[in-house]
Amino acid sequence: MIQLKINNVAIKAEEGMSVLDAAKSVGIHIPTLCHLKDLTPTGACRICVVEVEGQRNLVPSCAYPVFKGMSVETNSARVRRARKTIVELLVENHPQDCLVCVRNKNCELQDLSDKYSVREHRYVGEKKDHAIDISSASIERDPAKCILCGRCVRVCHEVQKVGAIDFTKRGFLSTVTTPYNKGINISDCILCGQCILVCPTAALREKSSMKEVAAALNDKRKFTVVQIAPAVRATLGEEYNMPPGTEVTGKLITGLRRLGFNKVFDTNFSADLTIMEEATELIHRINNNGKLPMFTSCCPGWVKYAEHNKPEILEHISTCKSPHEMEGAVLKTYYAKKMEIDPKDIFVVSIMPCTVKKYESSRSELKEESYADVDAVLTTRELTRFFKLAGIEFNDLPEDNFDDPLGESTGAAAIFGTSGGVMEAALRTAYYKLTGKELETLELEPVRGDKNIKEISIKISDMELNFAVVNGIGNIKPIIDDIQNGTSKYHFIEVMTCPGGCVNGGGQPIHQKNDKIQKRMKALYQIDSNMTYRRSHENESVKILYEEFFTEPNSYCAHEILHTKYFDRKIKRKTQI
């Protein structure tokens, strides 16, 4: 511990700490833009400058380590002037169309402009001019709004290890873009949206599907059905100032009914269905010398990653559709038949924590007859905007329950939204199917929590089976290398693209509050432990679905409707020079 002074207050800080962190530990706030916790500091924006006694120039506090006896001023007139100038320059090179911007009132540039009382245009110059990239089904890039903080670049390269975008050119022409400035749909981007979560402005945002959904709700011929992903119920409250980890299922259902949906169903139902199919597939692979290890397939970001980077291992990925696609498929077949509705009139909307799922729902193989399984995907953020538009005061809503039969679910499904949850749910059912007995402890602690790779070994009858959970796509590489070298010891591997799982998906509320991921995870585990039924094979409605329609998991009919296939999407090397 070393002694130093910040704003004349004597404090203690750990050696190697940045001035920024030292100040934060005693409640002194220093604004930042390019800084991202735990990632390489770049010192690019200089909004965090402070005055250090004895130093002629202001220093960026995010990249400046504390030293013994130093004296720091974080808010002197000189510091304030410097910060204000930086903000003024950023504002001047920005479209300033806040009134019509999706990030209005949730924008770090807007906040800083307000905080530093930018009230006039002191600098007028050429503004950068870039086309908006609307090429993908999930993500829009609007480089004119980019302030070049580089947060997206670091998340994409250092956390996700995809590296789809980077800084190009220099000076005034500098932009963050894909190689050759091509549309993001033909880059290596997996559309996970982690970059959106860190972007301080609206330079990165989801492609909105609100118009299509509003049109369907207005169309009297359409039978509109909505489903909610496991992770959304633990995060939506944050958009309404509730603390992270508040569960809002009941209000959410009421809100969706008031928007005018004919039925409100739960993706958790088909999460249970997924487990029935996936556990059966795993057992089949183990007993019949199938391709092992088997990977989970419920995360479309991971599927896209494999299709782009490692098409050789696609056979290792379970053929199960992701839960919301299964729900859509069941709605347009079984449910349509049972309710005597023409599937062409059913409009399925998924409320998802995820940006990739927008792209996924547009994949042409995910359909029944000629109708897409899912017609539109809204992110958690878009739903909030929809509620606002419809004049729905979320905090005042009464609670309600899901419709039957695709609304019933077990605790196993609830934890799908967190890293390790799918594994835990699958093991609860696979163990039962292999041994005829139930697992003694349902809570599999080794696969919970926020470690990058989580492992567990379980003895099932006379087999010792090894399982792994990959928490964040950035950790996948060594696992795949092992498989390709023939040295993998695992039988079953869960992969979630977003660190923490869908609770931290690219469609979730944007804010930088502490511990939000852990609290959201906890909320889902809480739902699980409050449930009477906590194993997917105990879901009564799923049982009935098999009796009335699919006969049994992995039956021919189940394969036709609930399973899918993958494609090699590796970007081909140019063959012409």
Added chain:
Amino acid sequence: MNIKNGYFEKKMHEHIFKNYEAKDKSSLIPLLQDIQSIYGYLPEAALQDISDFVDMPLSRIYGVATFYNQFRLTPLGENIIRVCRGTACHVKNSSNILFAIETALNIKAGETTRDKKFTIEIVNCIGACSIAPVVTVNEDYYGRISVKDIPNILKKYSKVSKKDNLPQPEVNLA
């Protein structure tokens, strides 16, 4: 160069890679220089091969290649137009000259026309400040020029050369 499947180029790149260690990120710049010395620019396929060799995403390699002025991403044209943007020329409005040339050829500085006739480059002072604003085409100097002179200068070089019978290049002289 238009060899089927780019097989020949791939072999050539592999030959260059032999002088370097795989996955060594510090060899990126020298590698780019080597590739450029072969082709005169950095072809996309070569960047893809480098990306595999040094194990860095293509986006980063493209970023580095566009950051440094020494690298080109498009092949050089038959005629190289250099527009001086040094201080003296700047004062004499060389930005208008540049804009006029860019508009006439329908490309930006650093790019080459589709018919490979012209490449525009920006240079920082060519030591001819007394006749600012200056533009050079290949070895020829044009000083004290104005926007009006540009169509005539371009016309001189857009003639079809004898050795090829390419159609007349698309030059917008309006």
